[in-house]
Amino acid sequence: MANLAVFDPRHNQILAALPGRDYTRLEHDLERVALVPGALLHAAGDPLKFVYFPTTAIIALILANDSGASAELAMIGRDGLVGIPLVLGGVNTRFAIMVQSGGEACRLSAELMCRERDEGGNLQRLSLRYAQALMTQMAYSIVCNRHHLVDRQLCRWLLSSLDLLPGNQVDVTQEMIARMLGVRREAVTEAAGKLQSAGLIQYRRGHITVNDRAGLEARACECYRAVREEYEHLFGAQAASKCSSINCTLETPRNSLIPSR
């Protein structure tokens, strides 16, 4: 599914943002893979073997604790890359990596990614920036999980998915959404019911169609907008990406900061 007529790794925005020279150097090392929904790309605790650059697929980072409780940490699509621990110098990750929405991706071997990291080139620079976006995404999930009602969280989740998909349809079961949000399946049924009655969405067995995106946005918690803005802020102003030192003024310390005696 989602098999574009011409497959182009540069549908992935990280690869797209890579200067031409860097890209051509890596191009033939990128392996194209099709990802089926529900597939486990990486089991928690194992060493990472690849870094994935989704083009049409959506991938979820999931953390499950010993008691079986779990939650989605982040959703990664054509906007980013999967395998940040390699970028940060780690080898394995406690997160499980699952295909949330089927599609395609490119992957690069962990070995090559490590080399890229050690050389500190543009791929590494962009990846670090995405790591920051990921942290923001996770941070808002913390607050969101704590304070927001399920139906608002569902709005956020749907919008995030939609942003990474071509059309206005999300193919996913309520059971799956429940696992992602870390709530009961029934809670999703109820929340989705509300959204459907409100005319925002429409669904049938594993397919949700969004009719009123603006309505969803209005109903979603601010977390959605905030995460999106952060991403755009990080990747929109590419101009200032070379070194952000421009803004690193050396002002004196501010409120409540007392110099050591």
Next chain:
Amino acid sequence: MANLAVFDPRHNQILAALPGRDYTRLEHDLERVALVPGALLHAAGDPLKFVYFPTTAIIALILANDSGASAELAMIGRDGLVGIPLVLGGVNTRFAIMVQSGGEACRLSAELMCRERDEGGNLQRLSLRYAQALMTQMAYSIVCNRHHLVDRQLCRWLLSSLDLLPGNQVDVTQEMIARMLGVRREAVTEAAGKLQSAGLIQYRRGHITVNDRAGLEARACECYRAVREEYEHLFGAQAASKCSSINCTLETPRNSLIPSR
């Protein structure tokens, strides 16, 4: 308070892990600061002016949304550094940075940190590793917020604090803990009451003394242990820190991964 007879920046473990040559290069740029509890080191959204390396202080990253709801994202003490966005190539952060427990820290100007980053030396390498630890901390907070009861979360929080403090006492009000955990103050009163009845802790107006650490650990959710293990895994095996490529085997893809047609 906590004014050690000899102040040594290398009580901070990141600085301590820095090879001697790198440290002496930076040494005179490190500014010693005393941090008073409750002080706001950085307001959400502002550009970061410094990177902090706590030696005895504990610093909290906090995210508050528009509605005033907030939660602690991470707790950083002598084990790490504050200001990861600079390390990742960003300039500002949406997180508020607050002193959770008074003490001292060293700081480095954002300008210098940017330079370190661009040169990609050992400080940058260690900082990235800590960024990974931070992500793990945040990830477990997501699951923890979703699934664990307040008193177990309180155990976790107390243990994390204790690990960054010299004695067995945490100086903090229940009001403060509540803000960190993102729950009501009364919920903390109740949870703390349970722990006190169980003989694990003992408290009086802003001071909690831990009597039975093992008991707390038994009662805490696995999140505590997991985060701690991850940290030790990242920083214990310093030997393998040069390049983790050793483990980057090139095995063939595994389960449910279907090659592109």
Next chain:
DNA sequence: GCCTTTGCGTGCGCCGTCGCACAGATCCAT
């Protein structure tokens, strides 16, 4: 077309947390 599988709808009691209100206790400054 049938039948099995899988996903969805609904009702119920339970419980943890919330929000609010107010009283009591402890600390600290003057």
Next chain:
DNA sequence: ATGGATCTGTGCGACGGCGCACGCAAAGGC
């Protein structure tokens, strides 16, 4: 020592989410 500010204890109703159980409906294989 005393008063004021701050922190802590407690009670109450409301409610969102959980866990369970069961019935139904829609898809898909043969």
